[in-house]
Amino acid sequence: DAGVTQSPTHLIKTRGQQVTLRCSPKSGHDTVSWYQQALGQGPQFIFQYYEEEERQRGNFPDRFSGHQFPNYSSELNVNALLLGDSALYLCASSPTRTGWDTGELFFGEGSRLTVL
């Protein structure tokens, strides 16, 4: 049973560029969340997708957008990249049972973005 998979694992961009990160959730999971983890810090919640809609959003600007596909996979897009966007971007999936989250998050290994 594959866990949460993310691609690419590493990428380098320059300021002002745009980036798309991809995530496939764990089998049986329909909810996908994205987190940003700066070096030496804890993950920070960006947003969560369920039934192809953004269900909740953290304190991130509109430059950060996402999408969820019918197969539950998800993309994170960041426009107009800034140096401060350099971080590990983590995708996490969770199962939703009878409409309530179980509380468990399963993380992928992340996509390491470096903005020069």
Added chain:
Amino acid sequence: QQQVKQSPQSLIVQKGGISIINCAYENTAFDYFPWYQQFPGKGPALLIAIRPDVSEKKEGRFTISFNKSAKQFSLHIMDSQPGDSATYFCAASRGNYGQNFVFGPGTRLSVLP
């Protein structure tokens, strides 16, 4: 009010010793408190979690102690092993549609052989 505080920032323990990491929160609406373990180059992995209706939960060498009135919870690692060397994050969330997790800043644990 959304912040989760965590201490210490780093911890060095001898093999066989007890590692203790503490966290505190402000938002009384939080009702799920997990601990995540992260190795370098890997994503965080759920270690153990507790809900506020119990004061303690034990799984193997790992124990969460929860003090609802003080809004504090802690992770105890008994018989610490070099393989436990990792960064540990406490987190908190509110169980409902669209819950998100608030993570602490992390504790880097080193267990010396």
